[in-house]
Amino acid sequence: MSRLRMNISMSLDGYSAGPDPSLDDPLGKGGEQLHEWALGLAAWRQPHGLEGGEANESTQVMEAMQANVGATIMGRNMFGGQGRWEDQPWDGWWGEDPPFHHPVFVLTHHPREPLEMQGGTTFSFVTDGIESALGQAQDAAGDQDVAIGGGAQTGQQYLNAGLLDQLQIAVVPVILGGGTRLLANVDPGVKLELAGVVEAPGVTHLTYTTR
Amino acid sequence: MSRLRMNISMSLDGYSAGPDPSLDDPLGKGGEQLHEWALGLAAWRQPHGLEGGEANESTQVMEAMQANVGATIMGRNMFGGQGRWEDQPWDGWWGEDPPFHHPVFVLTHHPREPLEMQGGTTFSFVTDGIESALGQAQDAAGDQDVAIGGGAQTGQQYLNAGLLDQLQIAVVPVILGGGTRLLANVDPGVKLELAGVVEAPGVTHLTYTTR
Numbered sequence: 001m002s003r004l005r006m007n008i009s010m011s012l013d014g015y016s017a018g019p020d021p022s023l024d025d026p027l028g029k030g031g032e033q034l035h036e037w038a039l040g041l042a043a044w045r046q047p048h049g050l051e052g053g054e055a056n057e058s059t060q061v062m063e064a065m066q067a068n069v070g071a072t073i074m075g076r077n078m079f080g081g082q083g084r085w086e087d088q089p090w091d092g093w094w095g096e097d098p099p100f101h102h103p104v105f106v107l108t109h110h111p112r113e114p115l116e117m118q119g120g121t122t123f124s125f126v127t128d129g130i131e132s133a134l135g136q137a138q139d140a141a142g143d144q145d146v147a148i149g150g151g152a153q154t155g156q157q158y159l160n161a162g163l164l165d166q167l168q169i170a171v172v173p174v175i176l177g178g179g180t181r182l183l184a185n186v187d188p189g190v191k192l193e194l195a196g197v198v199e200a201p202g203v204t205h206l207t208y209t210t211r
Numbered sequence: 212m213s214r215l216r217m218n219i220s221m222s223l224d225g226y227s228a229g230p231d232p233s234l235d236d237p238l239g240k241g242g243e244q245l246h247e248w249a250l251g252l253a254a255w256r257q258p259h260g261l262e263g264g265e266a267n268e269s270t271q272v273m274e275a276m277q278a279n280v281g282a283t284i285m286g287r288n289m290f291g292g293q294g295r296w297e298d299q300p301w302d303g304w305w306g307e308d309p310p311f312h313h314p315v316f317v318l319t320h321h322p323r324e325p326l327e328m329q330g331g332t333t334f335s336f337v338t339d340g341i342e343s344a345l346g347q348a349q350d351a352a353g354d355q356d357v358a359i360g361g362g363a364q365t366g367q368q369y370l371n372a373g374l375l376d377q378l379q380i381a382v383v384p385v386i387l388g389g390g391t392r393l394l395a396n397v398d399p400g401v402k403l404e405l406a407g408v409v410e411a412p413g414v415t416h417l418t419y420t421t422r
Contacts, residue, residue: 012403012419013394014225028401108398115337122263169223173419176395182383183224183386188241192223192384197415199408208223208384 002138003165004123006148007065009034009203010169011176016152019178023080026093028095033174038062048099057200070141072100075154076108084091085112094122095132100149103140105133107154130157142199152182159210160187167192168207213349214376217359218276218365219379220245220414222387227363230389231342234291237304244385249273268411276379279287281352283311284344286365287313288397289318290334303334311360314351316344318365341368370421371398378403379418 010016011034018028027034038044042053043062076082081090089112092098097118104123112125125135135147148155148164158164170184191210197209229239231299238245244377249255254273264368287293298321304311308329310359315334323336337344348357359375361365367377378394402421408418 013397014392173405174401175397175399175401177397177399181225186224186386186388188386188388190386192382192386194410194415196414197408197410199405202405204405206382206415209238209335 001069001147002141002143004134004148004158004163005069005145005166005168006048006150006158006164007168008152008155008170008182009038010171010182011012011174011179012171013175013177014181014183015176016150016182017180018176020123021179025079028176028179030176031179033176034172036199037200038169039174041078046172049097053060056069057198058203061168061170061198061200061205065147068144069147070144071102071128072104072147073137073150073154073164074104074106075151076106078154079108084110091115091117094121097121099103104138104149105140106206107133130154130161130163134158134163150178150185155182157187158190159190162190163208164210165206166195166209168205171204171206172202173204213281213287213352213354214356215345215359215369215374215377216280216356216379217361217369218379219361219363219366219381219393220249221382221393223382224386224388225392225394226387226390227393228247228391229387232391239293239390240388241385241387241410242344242390243379244387245383246382247381248381248411260308263368268409269414269416272381272409272411272416276358279355280313280323280358281355281405282313283315283358283360284341284348284365284369285315285317286362287317288318289361289365295321302326302328305332307330314348315360316348316351318344341374342367342371343420345374357397363391363395366368367396370401371396373401373421375421377406377418379416382415382417383413384415 002175018031021028034158043059046055101120105126108125111127115123127156195209229242232239254270256264309332312331319336322338326334403419406420407418408416
């Protein structure tokens with residue numbers, strides 16, 4: 001049974017990106033600290049074509065995060081660029097061989113032809129809403145799960161619509177003091193239940209299911 | 212060696228109290244959900260003069276929270292009432308025999324004589340700032356620790372001043388959608404390090420030390 005999952009890092013004060021993000025600094029001021037726990041892992045580096053890295057308690061979390069995912073949904077900000085697509089549009093942050101290796105559905109208000117990259121990643125641009133994107137992603141994923149690749153606002157929309165099955169938050173003990181709040185604008189009626197905790201160097205992984 | 216500790220509950224979206232708090236509803240809308248994990252524990256009920264209750268993984272946390280505390284500091288909002296003390300002033304939420312049983316120092320802008328209650332609790336009203344309150348509390352506590360009894364703003368002040376030794380957050384998987392943000396206004400320079408995690412029914416206890 002295909003599930004919709006989101007994995008995202010959050011500062012202790014609730015931000016998934018720091019203040020003042022830009023194309024040069026997409027994570028915002030201090031935001032890179034949210035991802036340090038992942039970038040040093042062999043389990044993250046290997047699928048991103050990088051050598052080395054270590055194994056620790058986060059390894060199992062990273063492996064589970066990457067396993068059994070047949071499609072990804074992401075918001076336009078996560079893909080990058082703003083507004084209408086230009087003649088030579090932005091093709092994402094990830095180079096010619098993005099690390100997804102499966103269909104990716106980008107939520108946007110601006111139509112664009114699908115973009116086929118190397119290594120099995122195709123970006124499709126969905127203009128008719130989150131339910132349509134989920135349906136297309138589920139069709140593409142088959143029995144595998146669908147991952148939400150971010151950002152916060154996309155996660156909030158799926159949470160509020162009752163469509164998210166699992167939310168895994170990597171709580172990083174830093175204070176960003178501003179930025180994008182991961183769980184802003186979430187309906188207090190949304191019910192979450194703790195499904196697991198993993199304590200790892202520099203991060204605590206909290207997994208919630210929605211009831 | 213006396214330490215300054217704070218234990219407080221927080222919703223997953225970062226609030227330590229819900230929206231629209233009042234004298235009738237001091238925890239704000241939905242805020243009572245943050246304390247359900249505690250109110251059912253025998254380890255909480257017994258020192259509050261209540262019978263029954265259960266034991267679970269939160270019991271050890273509650274016992275450690277209450278042990279070795281020789282004095283408490285709290286903000287004026289936590290004590291209750293607003294502005295100048297009147298002729299028959301507010302004497303706190305806790306009745307004639309408050310559950311502290313040690314000296315309590317209330318941060319306020321308005322001078323007031325100390326208020327001696329039954330059972331060893333004396334409320335002293337400190338008008339010359341957080342460092343003075345801490346000094347007085349440490350003198351009263353001797354070798355025992357000093358607890359910050361809330362609320363969020365008081366914790367923020369001690370965190371920003373580099374005076375807090377331990378912050379223990381009980382993360383409750385509810386969305387309040389508004390209210391008092393526990394870690395608003397905290398300086399991004401504040402360094403926290405995870406010291407322990409306890410997974411319990413309806414709550415995850417995260418303990419941080421400040422470096």
